[in-house]
Amino acid sequence: MASSSPPWQALPAFARAFRAVVFCLLIVSAPCAGASAAEESLRAKRDTAVLLARDGDFKEATRQLAQLLEANPTATGVRADLLVVLQWAGRSADAIDTAAGLDPAKLADFELLAWARALRAERRATEALSLLRPRLADPGRTPDAHALYALLLSDLGRSADAAAYIEPWIARSPGSAELAAAAAFVFRGAGRPMDALAVAQNALQIDPDHRELRRQQVFALSDLAAAHLANDMAMAAPGLFDDAELALLAGNMAGQRLRWARVYPEASPERLELIDTATATLEVLASVPDASAAHLRGRFDLVVAYRMRDRMAETIHEYDALLDAGIEAPVYVRHAAADAHLAMRNAGQAAQLYRDILRDRPRMSSARLGLIYARIESEWFGGPLWVADDLSATSPAFIGVAGTNQHVANWPRLDADLSGAMLQAYDRRLEDAQRRLETLSADAPASAQIRRQLSTVYRWRGWPERALAEIEIAQAYEPEIIAGRQELAAVLSDLGRHAEADRVIENLHAEFPDNAAVNRQRTAWRDRDRWSMSVDAEYGDSDGFTGFGSYDRTVSTRVAAPVIAHRWQPYGLHAWRDARYPEGTAREQRIGAGLSWRHQRRHGYVELHGNAADSTGAGVTAGYDWHRDDHWSFATRAESDSLDAPLRARPGDLTGWKVEGAARWQAHESFSLRGGLTRLALSDGNVRWSTLVGMQHRLHANAGRLTTGSAELYASRASREGGLYFNPASDLAAGYAVTHERLGWRRYEQSFSQRFVLGLGGYWQEDFGASPTGFLRYEHEWRLGRRWRVTYGTGFASRVYDGDRETRIDGRLSFEGIF
Missing domain, CATH: 2.40.160.10 (Porin)
Incomplete structure (x- = not known):
């Protein structure tokens, strides 16, 4: 839990007033105690310096207290004041050095807390816990001590212990904003953002201007998939968050947009807008050098964003940049890079990445299927088919919804079944693939994905009209899916409906110019706009019967112009042949043109x-x-x-x-x-x-x-x-x-x-x-x-x-x- 403002400003108003009263009482009561004039002078100078610190003039306050300590090296009160002011000023290391020689047992709560906070700021949480623990046995101690103790437990990775410790103190001290802010931080660390938000919002009703409560409210909203609202609230509160925290919130918002995008159909405008907006944000964040965890997560998300937008070359480039920097990417980032390599026809690299993923997640179905297709593109079919069949056999067709009696389709199982069918098709076992897909389609007649692949198999079997019937149904269900539109174009081409196929292909390319599969289909289609040539030559030598001659030679050439208006194609031809007969050599040469x-x-x-x-x-x-x-x-x-x-x-x-x-x-x-x-x-x-x-x-x-x-x-x-x-x-x-x-x-x-x-x-x-x-x-x-x-x-x-x-x-x- 960090703040971009001076720590002293985060103290509750009543605490600051309490200290001021204490200082005044000390000054008033000094003569009654019979203190010497020197002690009265020292106390007055200490009070002056502390008041300067409370007003935000830390530089002058620390200068004066340092001079007093130099002149009075045994004055523990001066040393304690300097410790507190240095901690307020954010000079944690200097505060810890100043605390050397102080007896923790003789320090006031606020002085001991300052020392512990300085240790926490220097990531010395274990020492801070040891310093703080003896005070917690006294039930009358300030809630701030319990709040800090819970924060230290959280810093040490003991988030569950921290949450369990601070939870009862919230009920005992409902008016403590500091305790509520600490609880919100701890709950977030323990994976309980809803509890964090509830604590922060309840406390803000009592102290609506509390900075740390406002910050924890925003962070909790960001954790709760309300990242857009959290980012808007942060931007509306200048100075409440530092640049790194604003980058964190913006990265959370971009990551949330990517997750939302997965809900929409593959090529829908809503999905593309979400991905593009997230990508723009992540590119800005990635361009700023930073070693923070938030920056690194933004770079990870950028790899995924490029993959989702089919910008495969950029996906690979960003992933390779992570490797060059010695950064080990998590599974979801490696998966995106593997998919990109597969799309860019780098089957070897894709297979290696999928294998690495499966070492970490042996049952990850999408990685297993990705490895299958990588091996197919490496011309290995038998093994992948066994893997797909095993994945299908070991996965239920339907899975239950937790806490209900409902069941939903198990999509990884369907992917395995479809992959198994297409593997059979790639292995030229088209009848088996057809039978498998027709069975799946009978069980799930509204599945556009099954019908798309069934259309492909029908087309490969030489039945384009039958394929058209399937792909038209699939497109009625999911008209925006890229693979479906590509299959429709292929069917229309096989049916000789070239103008319609051309419209589908060109529209796809206009919408998805970075999609590797779309580009490959369009490039092949545009071969119709090029000249082509074929040459066939044969030489034969015969003995025995002379009716067909011997030493015969033939050369045939055909040159075709680009297709005109999707229907017309001019071409030229040339044929030359000769053979030797008993009466001599006969030859013929023909030149022609056609349409x-x-x-x-x-x-x-x-x-x-x-x-x-x-x-x-x-x-x-x-x-x-x-x-x-x-x-x-x-x-x-x-x-x-x-x-x-x-x-x-x-x-x-x-x-x-x-x-x-x-x-x-x-x-x-x-x-x-x-x-x-x-x-x-x-x-x-x-x-x-x-x-x-x-x-x-x-x-x-x-x-x-x-x-x-x-x-x-x-x-x-x-x-x-x-x-x-x-x-x-x-x-x-x-x-x-x-x-x-x-x-x-x-x-x-x-x-x-x-x-x-x-x-x-x-x-x-x-x-x-x-x-x-x-x-x-x-x-x-x-x-x-x-x-x-x-x-x-x-x-x-x-x-x-x-x-x-x-x-x-x-x-x-x-x-x-x-x-």
Whole structure:
């Protein structure tokens, strides 16, 4: 309990009057006692100095008393007066030095209290207790002694003992403001701010101008979550609090605003205003160098405020500044820093911080979940899923409210269930994740959080329309949640509603420019405003059958312009191919431009192209494809000068018109069927009809591996036989291939993976019978970031045409980039 005013001013008026009377009686009674003139003179000088001190002139008072003591070194009364005045003046160390040689038993109460207060001011509470304790046995002692004794107990960390000691004295001395002020201080230290406020307010009714009571009233209000009122009262009383105490009250008010902010929805204006106001206050407090506990707590709260406002880089910077200063942060500050590292994709640092937290709080659910996601981002899935399942299994779904028969949802348990479901989804166990989330949603249909994650899983399963139904319900419940708005934008994008997705994304970024997740989504979305290019190159060497040539090479390039008005995208294309045949080398080069249109999962395009090199001519390509729902999609395409026309006959100006249609049914991400019909009419009069049906299904999937099986059945028939090119009258091919993809490493958008493909089948050709076929492929894929990808690989194939077996070895290289 400290005061910014001189201690003598805190004495009650009746005590000061009592001392004045005592001094006067001493002066009047001196002649009656037969005192000498020298003693009378000394007493008068002492009284003069003490009166100067009472008037606030401590410097002159101490000077005069020091001179008197120097002239009368054995005068204990002078020494005691100097002790009291020095303590009033705040010169505690000098007061203690002056008290040396005094006998505590012979001192008046107010002199002994001054000595004890000086010891307390110098943090020598144990000595002060020893000095004060003998006087407390006398029941007639002033309540101030009991008040000081309780304060000393509190200073020694014995707050409960202090409160128990002072409580009965409040009832015995209801008119003692000093005792009430001490009790308020002690009760606050014992965690009883309500009792502190009650004591202070009751005593203020008797002495409304008592400084320490007013101060304790304000501090108690601040402790009782009325920090705003407390701060206003402090600002309205200049001089009642020093700068450090004003900073403490302002920090309490900022901390309370942060706690209030948690009550409001994540992105609500009320929450953001509270956080921003608190942050502004804490930034001012943190900018002032100070070593006090209040200043340090303000710095801790500033880290949390930055985290709550999604200012992750600043969160990490402030936390690192604490570490650089050798300050050990409490758990809640380390948790904020861990969350920030996770958001900034520093998974290693985040995991270390979460582990440190769990060493202090082993059952802290939010830290356990944070560690789960940090490990996921480090590409470790099995362990975190076990942790989430254990957390769910060991936590009740509902918890009781103390003192009532009511039960409320156990939110950490829900977080664990949701984390477990999303871990399954990240591990490509989407069916399990869907089942888990649908069960949760059935139990809590009004939970927007469950519906948001269910929407994500539906979207990943290839069902954007189903996802839209879920996220719209979730947004109706919680329209301001950032994650919900991001999921809505993702669903709208998958549905081809790009203008709507753009509005959601841009509005989010305007409202939360510092949010790392919002920025990442917007940056990826704005790739639509950039140019993109893809290049595919292949070289093959064949032996045996010569109908398809040997030493064949192809290069295809496509350059796309930025998207215009969310629907239109111009692009250019280039195709070059050649191959060696018995009669010589044939080659073709095509250059063209096109315009693509996309809206609501409908896609139309038209291309104009011309041929160069050894072939001439121009052509048009047009196509249209669409989705009927989450399962059915269709595509059509027409080419006036198709690249499917055999290259071997291109030098003779062979061309071909191609028309095709296809349909696809997708149950989910793990199973789909497709079929197509093609008509290729060549300029030599030959018309080939072909059909293809296929099936694809997942055989095994987890976060690092994906094995897929695919079966195809192909058949074709030509209207005429013969010709320079391979032209079977009819044929039939069937095959089954297994593709295994293995993730080598990944760090967010950067990754390296390998792909193995093995295919076996058979081929039947009219007049030549059936023969086995097969192929192998091995590829590497490097994702150099979100915008760049390189794939290369080699393959071996063995097939039979016109009864001749052909073996072919090839190499492929492809590149995709956005710039």
